[in-house]
Structure formats: structure tokens, C-alpha cells
Amino acid sequence: MTITRRTLASVGAAALAAPLLSRGLGAADIPATATSGGGAVAADPGHSMDAYPAHWLGKEKIAFLIYPGFTALDMVGPHYMLGSLMGASTYIVGKTQDPVVSDMGLTITPQASFATCPTDLDILFVPGGGAGTLAAMKDGATLNFIRDRGARAKIISSVCTGSLLLAAAGLLKGYNATSHWVARDLLKDFGAIPVNQRVVVDRNRITGAGVTAGLDFGLSLVAQLRDADYAMAMQLLAEYHPEPPYDSGTPERAGTQTTAMIADMFNSFVADVRTLAKSIQ
């Protein structure tokens, strides 16, 4: 469940009389080239923007890069959170607008291409992956897009190995950052400073750890861009009261055997990234 124009329309005039009840967290129903959070709300005659705290209405342009072999969950978690920022516009961006297939076979169609993505972004977001991320790190057009939009973006961000892509584009030199635990140390090879933390903020670089860290990343960013009340409402909407069935979400908790099993599967990925880092420098 998300807040759409239709759910917002269900909040009647009576509710608007009570300041708290009048608040909305809108995202439009269905986009043309982008999904608008706030514009739709402002245009809704059933809603007066006066009823919202003024700072709840933004106008951010947020681009979510996708590329062949990206991990969908890395992107969809943050998209859920940031897509509910009232007034913001979100863009799923591919090299072209042809459908992009994720590492697990989900086919997602971009809303914009490198050519049509707004040039001045508030937030550039990059998800991770495995072999697909490595391929993207070798792709000049992808690196150029990240460098170009990153040069003017107010916030440059990633989840999982998306930080390797930012690093390969030269955007993390001298910055504290994190990544999926398998790949975190690789950040050093690109001049970044790896930090073992779920969400790392260093100036305008915000990086999240592996896959599911995108939820914590997204909520943190919602709080930064709006306020704690807004983020808490989004956490409730997402019913984000996690109850993992086990306690094995980090190498420290999972223990050496399970960690070695997973890490071993990425040996060649790690080696290939190291080789690439050398060739870049």
C-alpha cells in the first residue's frame, strides 16, 4: 500500500480541519515520464496546501539509475520511501528507455533515458548488483551519466554495490562510504574510505549497505528532506517493524561458516573489481 492521488482524494474537507489528519504523503497514480509526489496534491481541488506544514512540500527531482543486472530490491525499497515525498518527482532512468532486466529477471521499463533525464537533479541514486554492476562500471556512457548528473546533484547516493559504480565514476574519492559487506573493502581501491555502518553520510554522499539497507537509507533520507514526523509516518505506512526470523544479517552475526559460503561466491567479482580499479588509476 502506498499513498496515491486517489487515497489523498479520500481525505475529505472535514479531515482537513484537523491539521494532523490533513497531512498527505502523495505520489501520483500513474506517470507519463515521471512520477510526481506533490504536484498532483497541489492540483487537487479537495486539498488546500495550506493544511500541510510548508516544509512538507518539496520539489526534488530524484533519478533512480537502472542498468542490466541491477538488483531490483536495492532500488525498489528507496523508491518506495522517496517516491512518497510530497512535491518530488521520481525518474527511473536507463541508458535508453528500452526495458532493463534485473539480475533476478525482473523487467522494468525506464521513464527516462540518459538523454532525457533532467540535467539538474536533487538526488542521484544508484542501486547495486553483481556481474551487471561490474559491466556498468566498465561502460563509458554509464560512468559519464553518473559523473555529469553527479557534478550538479545536491545528493549523490547508492545502496549495496551501487557505491562501487559511484566510486568508479570518481565520485567517492576521499569520502566515507559503505557498500554490501562483500564489497565494502573494495571502496579503498577507488580512493574511498569504507565504513562498517548501515547508512553512511559524508557531506552530500549518502551510501547504504547491502540490499535491504535501502529501507533504512530511504527513511533516513526522508527525515533529512522533510522531518522526523514525515519519516515516522512513512515507516508506519510501510509497516516497517522488522522481525527477521534469524539474527544473521551481518557477517558478525552470521558467523564465519555462513559468511565464507556467501563471500566465496563473489571471489571472482571481487577480483574483477580490483583489476578494474587498477586499470582506472
Next chain:
Amino acid sequence: MTITRRTLASVGAAALAAPLLSRGLGAADIPATATSGGGAVAADPGHSMDAYPAHWLGKEKIAFLIYPGFTALDMVGPHYMLGSLMGASTYIVGKTQDPVVSDMGLTITPQASFATCPTDLDILFVPGGGAGTLAAMKDGATLNFIRDRGARAKIISSVCTGSLLLAAAGLLKGYNATSHWVARDLLKDFGAIPVNQRVVVDRNRITGAGVTAGLDFGLSLVAQLRDADYAMAMQLLAEYHPEPPYDSGTPERAGTQTTAMIADMFNSFVADVRTLAKSIQ
């Protein structure tokens, strides 16, 4: 990051000598009509299936229903977890194979249609949404598909308001079940027994609470279909060590004001579902 055929291929013969290191959790790189977890591994000359515990290799057919206005995160979390079941095949299923737009504007192309989806499924999974879920609950073809596949599926499952769709199809009568907290009580209107729990298992019905509960739902199901070791490895791969920035993920934790604000946005959704329930009975 996920385990793909390529990451599995990186586990060499030496690693296979150590039983633990030899384990893999495969999902194929890119599907034709479905995404295979295990078949690809068995076919990989670099891997002997003898190295895996026999019960780690399954052959489940798992269908993820999508429909206009569904909430992508409801589906993508479980898909991440279940798509890594070695030997399993996952199918993103739409009414047709035309692209389906989520409530937040993500466009996803199904891998199968109601007509081409395998008839005998091991797992039928249904995600939730708001207005789109209500529309699907009124759509005869969608209800027929759920009833037909549900009649033979070994496990019938949902996250968020997906349980309302199962209920509207008559599949939850007399069953304990859960849903998004906004919609949980509505289950009664369809003869189900609402339970305030993040994941509810009653015989072969497994339902998860709102949106992010899909992660806990998915891991629980992985443990049920394989074992705890497998699920713990997946939890580590997903780096699922949640650190929500606030403690507001349930109505009980968020408090009455925030809860009322969100609940109020869904007043007309709730009323419409109640009306629909009456018309069905």
C-alpha cells in the same frame, strides 16, 4: 547483490571440496519466460550437485501475480528471497504479458499471462496495493485465476492487502490471516480470521503484514522450503540486519496521531472494500 549463475560459476572446484563452501543459492541470470534458480546450477559443469545437501535442491514453481496499481515492494521483497531457492522457477504473472504499472509508477513486464502460467503451482503469491487492489478484487478474470491456481497450489500466500484479493476469491474462509494494518479487520468481512502478527501461517495459507513484512515472510518461507541454514545465508546475502531510524512501524508504536493520519487516507478504500464484501456474499 544476488546469487546468479555467474556468481555460482565463480565458486571453483577447490571450494566444492569443502561441503559448506560448495553450497549455492542460485538464480539464473536472465529468463526466457521464467527465472530458474536451480536448473541452471545443475547444468553448470563447474558444479556437482553432489556437493549440496540434497534437500537444498527443489523444483518449485512459484507465481507472483502482478496487476495495475500493485505495490512493487510487496512483491520484490518476497521475489528476492524466493527467487534464490535453488531449483525453483519463478514466474511474474499478469493478466496478459503487457507491461503492468505499479501504484508508484514502476512498469514491470510479466513473464507469463493467466493463460500461459503453469497450471500446477507450488506457490501462488499475491501482492497488495490500494485502489489497484480494489479494482483487481472486482475483476472476474483475476479472481478466476487466483481461484484456479489456488485450488491446486501447495501454498497460497500474500503480503499486505494481497490477502484481501485472496479473501475476495474465497480462499481465506475460516483461515487465520493478516494484511496491512489499515486493512486487517476487513478480512472478517470475507470470513477470514484477522491475526495481528507479522507473518501468519494457517495450514497452507501464509500471509504477511504490510509492505516490508514481505522480507520476513520471504525468509520464513525459505526456511520452510529448505532449512534454517539456507534462510540464514539468504538473510546475510540480503544484509538484513534492520536498523530503522525510528520505532514507528506499527500503530501501537507510532501512536494515535500518526496512525490516524495514515488511516484517514484509506477511509474510502476501507468503505469500498466493505461494500464489495457485502456484494460478494
